[in-house]
Amino acid sequence: xxxxxxxxxxxDYDELLDVGLPDDEDFEKVxxxxxxxxxxxxxxxxxxxxxxxxxxxxxxDYRSTFYHFYAKKGRQYRANCVRIHFFGAxxxxxxxxxxxxxxxxxxxxxxxxxxxxxxxxxxxxTIGRSVIRPDAVEHTTGLxxxxxxxxxxxxxxxxxxxxxxxxxxxxxxxxxxxACWSILRYYSDHLRKYRELLTHDITRLAQVFDPGGxxxxxxxxxxxxxxIFCEAGTYPxxxxxPDPAPPGSPERKTFLRQLFAYLxxxxxxxxxxxxxxxxxxxxxIGYRWNNVPSLPGVGIAYAAEMFESLIIIDDNHxxxxxxxxxxxxxxxxxxxxxxxxIVPLPDxxxxxxxxxxxxxxxxxxxxxxxxxxxxDDVVLRYFVTTTALLREQMRKFDSQFDPxxxxxxxxxxxxxxxxxxxxxxKAEWLAHQVSVRAIIDATAxxxxxxxxxxxxxxxxxxxxxxxxxxxSRTLDFHRPAGTSYGRMVTNLDPIQV
Amino acid sequence: xxxxxxxxxxxxxxxxxxxxxxxxxxxxFYTKVSEEAVKKTLKDIEQRQRxxxxxxxxxxx
Numbered sequence: 351x352x353x354x355x356x357x358x359x360x361x362d363y364d365e366l367l368d369v370g371l372p373d374d375e376d377f378e379k380v381x382x383x384x385x386x387x388x389x390x391x392x393x394x395x396x397x398x399x400x401x402x403x404x405x406x407x408x409x410x411d412y413r414s415t416f417y418h419f420y421a422k423k424g425r426q427y428r429a430n431c432v433r434i435h436f437f438g439a440x441x442x443x444x445x446x447x448x449x450x451x452x453x454x455x456x457x458x459x460x461x462x463x464x465x466x467x468x469x470x471x472x473x474x475x476t477i478g479r480s481v482i483r484p485d486a487v488e489h490t491t492g493l494x495x496x497x498x499x500x501x502x503x504x505x506x507x508x509x510x511x512x513x514x515x516x517x518x519x520x521x522x523x524x525x526x527x528x529a530c531w532s533i534l535r536y537y538s539d540h541l542r543k544y545r546e547l548l549t550h551d552i553t554r555l556a557q558v559f560d561p562g563g564x565x566x567x568x569x570x571x572x573x574x575x576x577x578i579f580c581e582a583g584t585y586p587x588x589x590x591x592p593d594p595a596p597p598g599s600p601e602r603k604t605f606l607r608q609l610f611a612y613l614x615x616x617x618x619x620x621x622x623x624x625x626x627x628x629x630x631x632x633x634x635i636g637y638r639w640n641n642v643p644s645l646p647g648v649g650i651a652y653a654a655e656m657f658e659s660l661i662i663i664d665d666n667h668x669x670x671x672x673x674x675x676x677x678x679x680x681x682x683x684x685x686x687x688x689x690x691x692i693v694p695l696p697d698x699x700x701x702x703x704x705x706x707x708x709x710x711x712x713x714x715x716x717x718x719x720x721x722x723x724x725x726d727d728v729v730l731r732y733f734v735t736t737t738a739l740l741r742e743q744m745r746k747f748d749s750q751f752d753p754x755x756x757x758x759x760x761x762x763x764x765x766x767x768x769x770x771x772x773x774x775x776k777a778e779w780l781a782h783q784v785s786v787r788a789i790i791d792a793t794a795x796x797x798x799x800x801x802x803x804x805x806x807x808x809x810x811x812x813x814x815x816x817x818x819x820x821x822s823r824t825l826d827f828h829r830p831a832g833t834s835y836g837r838m839v840t841n842l843d844p845i846q847v
Numbered sequence: 848x849x850x851x852x853x854x855x856x857x858x859x860x861x862x863x864x865x866x867x868x869x870x871x872x873x874x875x876f877y878t879k880v881s882e883e884a885v886k887k888t889l890k891d892i893e894q895r896q897r898x899x900x901x902x903x904x905x906x907x908x
Binding site for chain 1: 881891
């Protein structure tokens with residue numbers, strides 16, 4: 351059974367209250383439709399113009415909790431979910447033929463398909479596995495991680511782009527489970543090496559024993575989340591803020607620099623927030639730069655101090671909300687309430703962000719062979735990327751580089767992951783340009799003092815073959831005057847609004 | 848004797864080894880790094896691990 355709804359104005363979402371079959375009197379109550387309508391009215395952009403409602407949908411994540419938990423309860427729970435798809439204005443539906451039409455409906459992804467939400471038959475907090483495209487949600491801008499998810503609907507192959515999100519169940523899973531689930535579902539979809547874990551798999555992995563149905567409702571410790579990420583095949587690193595570390599203090603800034611470096615590297619972060627009476631867990635998946643016209647101050651400025659807000663996935667709100675320096679809207683917490691985070695790293699990253707942070711001053715002050723920006727006019731950004739992505743970017747923007755440098759970087763036997771340090775003058779930063787780039791071995795140990803693969807400015811490069819240990823080499827460039835290096839784009843995609 | 852594969856490293860015609868002055872400057876840099884950055888990093892990591900041990904016990908709900 352399918353229902354098509356046209357959305358001209360927010361009040362049209364009220365039609366969802368009446369989509370149940372005539373003999374299904376509990377429909378609205380079972381699927382918590384009134385709360386869902388309120389969320390959609392308040393948060394969906396006006397570009398969402400059509401809804402297709404599947405009244406009976408088998409959702410694997412809900413079923414995993416149904417088989418192990420809801421089926422055991424005295425109150426009877428239904429086995430199937432409702433799924434609501436969001437479309438743009440150009441898509442139409444022929445109810446007689448159950449056929450979708452529109453100029454982009456067969457594109458993958460389609461410009462006019464904004465993803466879907468599922469509704470669980472659990473009476474409260476009913477929004478289950480969902481993937482909504484960021485540009486369908488109000489106020490969402492910036493850079494964010496996302497992946498493509500393929501669904502089948504009425505014989506169509508639809509691709510939804512976004513970051514997985516759901517509300518917490520409040521019993522068999524709480525906010526901490528949901529944050530783990532979101533991150534791990536992104537990993538399993540985005541990177542082939544990670545297996546898919548359903549909601550109840552996440553609940554079970556938190557403990558060495560089967561936690562049953564009661565213990566999960568008490569919440570999780572951070573170490574349980576760490577265990578879940580371990581069991582899923584990642585190598586989680588727990589980073590905790592110094593205490594006390596007042597907002598704006600050097601200790602707090604160092605902590606936020608590490609957080610930003612890992613996020614800018616394309617790793618979603620499991621973020622722990624101080625929120626009475628318990629701590630709260632969300633996933634940080636992107637950020638938005640602040641658009642200041644000039645950068646004041648002296649000393650080294652960090653890219654980590656240039657973002658206005660983090661973009662987070664919070665089970666209490668529709669996805670892609672901001673985490674700013676001050677609470678806003680219904681939020682009770684802000685950026686300075688972050689007390690810890692977990693970054694689920696892949697294997698083969700052995701050099702932590704602290705080591706890179708500490709190397710900066712030494713490079714600028716004591717590396718005599720390269721022309722760095724003046725210390726009071728420098729902005730530093732550092733992040734992890736893959737050698738493959740580094741080479742791809744050099745190939746894509748080859749006019750920025752001396753061809754001989756491209757040849758050398760293509761043949762330098764680097765590791766899968768590298769840390770990149772980008773030094774810009776403040777004027778270059780505002781123009782998205784870079785003066786000096788250093789490439790550092792992410793598999794180096796913290797005791798190593800020679801961690802560089804390569805470093806180059808506008809005039810020359812130094813190349814270090816750590817693999818063969820052969821003599822270091824230098825290369826003087828033949829580049830047209832005035833050519834600039836662009837800031838490297840990593841795994842976060844801009845949200846096109 | 849035939850080469851084992853057709854792939855060959857494209858020899859750079861313009862890169863050159865570091866001169867003595869550059870080598871000395873690099874050596875001094877490495878010494879400085881090992882004295883300062885490595886020591887500070889080890890201290891930072893130790894503190895981070897101690898704080899993480901406390902954070903692991905936070906209840907999230």
